Amino acid sequence: KAGVTQTPRYLIKTRGQQVTLSCSPISGHRSVSWYQQTPGQGLQFLFEYFSETQRNKGNFPGRFSGRQFSNSRSEMNVSTLELGDSALYLCASSLGAGNTGANVLTFGAGSRLTVL
C-alpha cells in the first residue's frame, strides 16, 4: 500500500513569507502528526490531528498552524517565516485509535524548507 506522501519535497522561501506543506497519510490512518527536525534541536513534535481536530500541540509559536481534512489529509502552515524555520518537516500517520502505547507511526520522507 502507498506510504505517507509529503509535498513539496524541497522549497526555498525568504524571510517574512508564508509556506504551506501537505501530507497524505496511509489509507485508513486517521491520525496525522507533524515534526520539525533541525541539526541543533533534533526531532520536535509540532502537533497532531485526528478526525479534523487538533488533539495535541507541541511548544511552537502561533506562526505554526495546521489542519486536517475529512479525507485525513493534512496541511501545515508557517507564517512570517524566520531564518530559524529552516528545517526538515516530517509528517507521520497512524491508526489514531486503540492502544496508544502499541500503535506505530509511519513517517513520510519530509519537506525540506530553506528560508533565506
Place this chain on the structure above:
Amino acid sequence: DAKTTQPNSMESNEEEPVHLPCNHSTISGTDYIHWYRQLPSQGPEYVIHGLTSNVNNRMASLAIAEDRKSSTLILHRATLRDAAVYYCILRDPNYGGSQGNLIFGKGTKLSVKP
C-alpha cells in the same frame, strides 16, 4: 513521557551482530518501548516495539530486562543499509488518547564498516 538514555554513537562491522542499548530507569508499568531508526535523508521508520517480553520481527530483536529499566535492540547481521540513527522511545498508552507525539532523544548513530 519517561526519558531514555542511549550512547551517542556505535560502530559495527558488516555481517556482525549489533547490540544497541537503551536505559529507561523511570519507565512506568504501562509504558511500551519503541525503536525507530532514521536513515540518511529519510524520515524515521519503525523498527520494533515491546512491553515486557522479548520480541522478534524481520528487522530486529528487542530484549527487555526483567525489571524493564533497560532494553537492547539487536540487529543480527548488520549491513551497510543499517547505518542510521536509532531512537529508543517510551510510549504511554494512558497519555490522553494522543498517539502522534513521540518524544525523540538524540539517539545512537550506528556506523557499519564493510
